[in-house]
Amino acid sequence: MTALRPVARGPHIETPEEAQERLRREIHAGLRANPKTLPPKLFYDDTGARLFEEITRLDEYYVTRTEHEIMAAHAKEMAALIGPNALLIEPGSGEATKVRMLLDHLENPAAYVPIDISAEQLARVASELTQEYPYLDVIPLEADFTRGLCLPELSDSAHDARRVAFFPGTTIGNLHPPQAVALLREIARVVGPRGGLLLGVDLRKDPTILHAAYNDARGVTAAFNKNVLVRLNREFGATFDIDRFRHYAYYNPVANRVEMHLVSLESHEVIADGERFLFEQGEAIWTASSYKYSPAELEGCAREAGLVPRKRWCDDRRWFMVAFFEI
Numbered sequence: 001m002t003a004l005r006p007v008a009r010g011p012h013i014e015t016p017e018e019a020q021e022r023l024r025r026e027i028h029a030g031l032r033a034n035p036k037t038l039p040p041k042l043f044y045d046d047t048g049a050r051l052f053e054e055i056t057r058l059d060e061y062y063v064t065r066t067e068h069e070i071m072a073a074h075a076k077e078m079a080a081l082i083g084p085n086a087l088l089i090e091p092g093s094g095e096a097t098k099v100r101m102l103l104d105h106l107e108n109p110a111a112y113v114p115i116d117i118s119a120e121q122l123a124r125v126a127s128e129l130t131q132e133y134p135y136l137d138v139i140p141l142e143a144d145f146t147r148g149l150c151l152p153e154l155s156d157s158a159h160d161a162r163r164v165a166f167f168p169g170t171t172i173g174n175l176h177p178p179q180a181v182a183l184l185r186e187i188a189r190v191v192g193p194r195g196g197l198l199l200g201v202d203l204r205k206d207p208t209i210l211h212a213a214y215n216d217a218r219g220v221t222a223a224f225n226k227n228v229l230v231r232l233n234r235e236f237g238a239t240f241d242i243d244r245f246r247h248y249a250y251y252n253p254v255a256n257r258v259e260m261h262l263v264s265l266e267s268h269e270v271i272a273d274g275e276r277f278l279f280e281q282g283e284a285i286w287t288a289s290s291y292k293y294s295p296a297e298l299e300g301c302a303r304e305a306g307l308v309p310r311k312r313w314c315d316d317r318r319w320f321m322v323a324f325f326e327i
């Protein structure tokens with residue numbers, strides 16, 4: 001069995017106080033902006049992470065299930081394209097659920113590098129993976145990939161291996177397209193000349209399907225959205241009255257994105273970060289976007305970032321795509 005490695009720390013890792021201070025500044029700037037916005041990372045405190053888990057199991061939220069189906073059906077072919085002795089890198093690895101489908105088929109991977117901001121989760125996941133795949137060298141890296149991608153120190157053989165990034169879950173869709181291209185460019189830089197990328201992305205479809213996915217009947221997505229205000233009250237001493245806001249999500253077919261908003265139901269004032277913010281009746285706080293791509297458009301973004309499309313896999317309904325790119 002390969003020895004369990006400690007979690008390496010990447011650059012830009014802030015102390016909890018520094019991270020909270022940066023978030024406070026982003027919140028303040030967002031509430032002063034027109035339209036008002038809040039940073040999407042506010043979603044993922046413990047309650048938000050639990051609610052998102054629940055979202056992934058909702059009947060209406062086809063996203064996670066469909067990507068899983070595609071991976072289950074084609075993981076063998078995906079692993080063959082990645083090839084033997086590859087160094088597999090996963091930015092935002094979380095629970096590293098989907099990568100197991102690849103690991104089940106990969107031939108003699110040089111190492112697996114999960115990258116996440118939660119050192120605790122990384123240590124737990126690395127330990128689980130080392131038990132499940134005793135031959136696998138797991139090199140966990142604590143880093144915020146949204147602030148630049150990097151790699152931990154690697155042995156010579158892992159360093160020289162072909163590098164392939166795995167970025168599932170349509171996380172790329174939560175970035176505005178110029179930021180998405182910038183991230184793809186960053187991935188291309190890190191995987192280097194012989195590198196590859198396996199990317200999962202949600203596709204454009206009947207807007208009523210999209211509408212339902214972000215407006216589930218049980219109100220889990222509404223609770224997920226409103227939890228942002230609960231968090232602002234708890235962590236930043238804000239005075240949001242949650243009942244004065246309505247979860248409002250819709251698909252904008254011109255901008256090709258689902259937009260999530262919290263709309264003020266009446267005119268009122270809120271104190272946040274020591275400042276008064278006036279909300280008009282009907283005024284929105286824009287909390288998230290989830291872009292939906294056509295295969296050609298996504299591949300165009302990848303090309304712009306220096307990644308060449310090699311193969312794509314879709315479900316029968318063409319609702320979701322997993323695609324492989326090479327430099």
Ligand code: AVI
Pocket residue numbers: 055063169170171173174214221224288289290
């Ligand atoms: C994490 N991300 C891909 C989800 C999405 O579908 O954009 C976040 C989400 N927000 C509401 N439902 C799901």
